[in-house]
Amino acid sequence: MFVGNINIGPGDDTGWLKCVTLVVGDVFIAGDVDAAGLAGLADLHTIAGGLTISDNQVLADLAPLACLRGVSTSLQLNAMPALTDLSALAGLVDLRQIVVRATGVAALPGLPALTGVEAIALFDNPELVDLGELAGWTIASDYFSLTIAGNAALASLVGAEGLLAQADGAVDVAVQILDSPALTSLAGLEMLTHGHLTLSGLPLVTELEPLAQYKHAGSLTLSGLPLLTTLHGLHKLEDVAGLFVLGDCLKVGPEVDGMDGLVDLKGLDALTKVSDFGIANNDGLVALAGAPLLHQVNSLTVVENDKLTQAALDAFVAQLDQAPGDLCFGAWEMCSCFEILPW
Secondary structure, three states: OEEOOEEEOOOOOOHHHOOOOEEEOOEEEEOOOOOHHHHHHOOOOEEOOOEEEEOOOOOOEOHHHOOOOEEEEEEEEEEEOOOOEOHHHHHOOEEEEEEEEEEOOOEOOOOOOOOOEOEEEEEOOOOOOEOHHHHHOOEOOOEEEEEEEOOOOOOOOOOHHHHHOOOOOOOEEEEEEEOOOOOOOOOOOOOOOEEEEEEEOOOOOOOOHHHOOOOEEEEEEEEOOOOOOOOOOOOOOOEEEEEEEEEOOOOOOOOOOOOOOOOOOOOOOOOOEEEEEEEEOOOOOOOOOOOOOOOEEEEEEEEOOOOOOHHHHHHHHHOOOOOOOEEEEEOOOOOOHHHHOOO
């Protein structure tokens, strides 16, 4: 056993770690350390802390860590373009969080013995195309977060359904799918029934039908889905406990990518209440009809929707039990979606 943090860089001798099976602390490996340089970790079984490997241009696999069974906080693989093989992680039993960023991996490893992961984040992996092994991973019992962002070649979310199927009403769920230019479908999200959902920067997605079981949103953001012409797929959504954003509430200018294919709110058939509703930068929006059961909105900000008239807004407000306590309509000079953000 070794107690304390371990820092390993290029040229460092790891022989002194031979026979160490438990590290009580964090392990940091930074720079171009090759497999031979990590040979001293061959017996490492458990890290009672986190493992971070970063800024490594040479490591192609994690074979020196094949005996690793537990990382009690987080495993982070950052800026490792030569890394293509994660199969050495297959024996992991205890793993709370995993971040895979800017690597060369095309697929994720199977983790058949995993007892429960809380957070998975996959960022900017240009070769990533296959999430299928996620279907066999196990999630934690009370919280689960999945973030997939900036993976240029990823065309499918299939595999995620196996994770979401484990998330019953007692599990706090958060899913973010961001800046995925090759993604053509939301298939893989069919088992999402509740929680926080953000979909942004998905230019090839044409429909929301895989979300047909999504009934209770903690928060919901849709922006940058220009081919979406209806919100059908959210037709069973009943309530949004926090912020519901259609369009981009954070940016100003001609390059803002809202929900330009929408002309109204058609498809929100079951929605009854929204805490904070932000509708911004949707170039094609002409009406707010389409949510016939919606009767409660606590705050409403409608900004920079060029074709939306005061009459359309008035008709929407008239269907509510009472006007929102905070209501703003117009241009950025008059109001801002920042007013309803939770910070």
